Amino acid sequence: MGPKQVTIEDWDGDGAIRIPDEALQELGVDVGDTLYVIEEYVGNARCLVLSKTPQIPDRTDELVSHWNRDGDE
Structure with a gap:
């Protein structure tokens, strides 16, 4: 999924964005x-x-975790 453009909307005086269904999925x-x-x-x-x-x-951190798992095998 690539970048999505969203518009900041007014929701009872606060800024709000709608998250597209595709992004939620x-x-x-x-x-x-x-x-x-x-x-x-x-x-x-x-x-x-x-x-x-x-x-x-x-x-x-991900690399270290991966290296640690490889060393345990």
Whole structure:
């Protein structure tokens, strides 16, 4: 799934966005589920990321985890 454009709308005086059904399906979530908005940098660009977990693992952490699993076999 590529980037999706969303418009910030007014919801009782607060800013709100609608999340397209395709994005919800890709994340495996539905209305009533909890998502976290995480600030991340892609290169020098500041981005907001939707995640099912409160933080996104650092890629280095993923590599170390992978190496540890390989060493256990």
